[in-house]
Amino acid sequence: MAALLGIAAPGHAIASCVEPPTLQTSLDSAALVFVGTVTYTSDADRVAHVRVESIWRGPQLNGYVDVHGSPVSGQGSYSSVDRRYSAGTRYLFVLYSAKQPLQDNSCSATQPYSAALAAHAPAAAHDPSAPSLGDEFQNFVFMHALPIGAALAAMALVVVAVLVRRRRMQSPRAMR
Numbered sequence: 001m002a003a004l005l006g007i008a009a010p011g012h013a014i015a016s017c018v019e020p021p022t023l024q025t026s027l028d029s030a031a032l033v034f035v036g037t038v039t040y041t042s043d044a045d046r047v048a049h050v051r052v053e054s055i056w057r058g059p060q061l062n063g064y065v066d067v068h069g070s071p072v073s074g075q076g077s078y079s080s081v082d083r084r085y086s087a088g089t090r091y092l093f094v095l096y097s098a099k100q101p102l103q104d105n106s107c108s109a110t111q112p113y114s115a116a117l118a119a120h121a122p123a124a125a126h127d128p129s130a131p132s133l134g135d136e137f138q139n140f141v142f143m144h145a146l147p148i149g150a151a152l153a154a155m156a157l158v159v160v161a162v163l164v165r166r167r168r169m170q171s172p173r174a175m176r
Contacts, residue, residue, distance in 0.1 A: 016080055017107035026109035027120055032058035032098040034128075035113055035121075037090045039064070046070040048085035050093070052128035056121060058098045063131030064138075067093060067102045081105040092117050 020026070027033055034057075036050035046069045052061050069083030083106045085091070094109035095102060104110050111117075141148075 020107065020109065023109055023120065026094050027057070030057060030094045030096065030109070032061075032093070032095040032102070034058070034061060034093050035090065036065070036093060038085045038087050040087050041085050043068075043070070043073050044075075045084040045086070046073065046082055048091075050091075051131075053090075054121070054125045055128060056125045058095075060126075061128045062135070063128050064135045065102055067095075067104050069104045069106075071103070071105065079105075081107050083108070083110065092120075 021029075033055075034052055035054045036052045038048040039051050040049050041047060042049075048067045048069065050065050050067055052063055052065055055061055067085070069085060070077075070079055071081065072079050083104050090113040092109075092111055092113045093102075093104065094111075095104055096108065097103060
């Protein structure tokens with residue numbers, strides 16, 4: 001009964017996809033189509049931080065955008081139309097809306113980019129706006145947070161070890 005009324009438990013959404021149209025129909029009717037590479041993901045791989053490479057349809061975009069692949073978010077939430085992204089993968093994003101925050105789901109024609117998709121690129125495809133310094137810094141931090149954190153932790157351990165060793169070496173001299 002709840003499914004018929006469209007009511008779901010808190011934090012969950014119930015939905016399903018109808019038979020998808022052809023790729024060309026999707027490209028022609030989408031509000032926003034662009035090619036980009038996922039730099040990193042969050043929210044169980046349902047939010048993609050994307051470096052935009054080419055805009056095929058829709059408004060001008062910044063060099064980096066976030067695409068939400070689910071109508072819900074947060075730990076323990078899910079929907080039947082969740083789309084998950086992989087960092088480092090290049091995609092053709094085919095979105096129903098160009099409004100922020102950008103929304104996608106598994107019912108859209110979004111897919112990993114391939115050479116065969118290049119044939120669909122329009123002549124009017126254009127580049128995104130140049131990324132801001134803040135975008136570049138954010139990407140650097142998120143992409144390198146683990147190695148940077150590990151290096152800082154290792155340096156801190158070395159400093160502590162050196163200080164402890166010096167203290168131990170000075171302790172016997174103080175007793176004389």
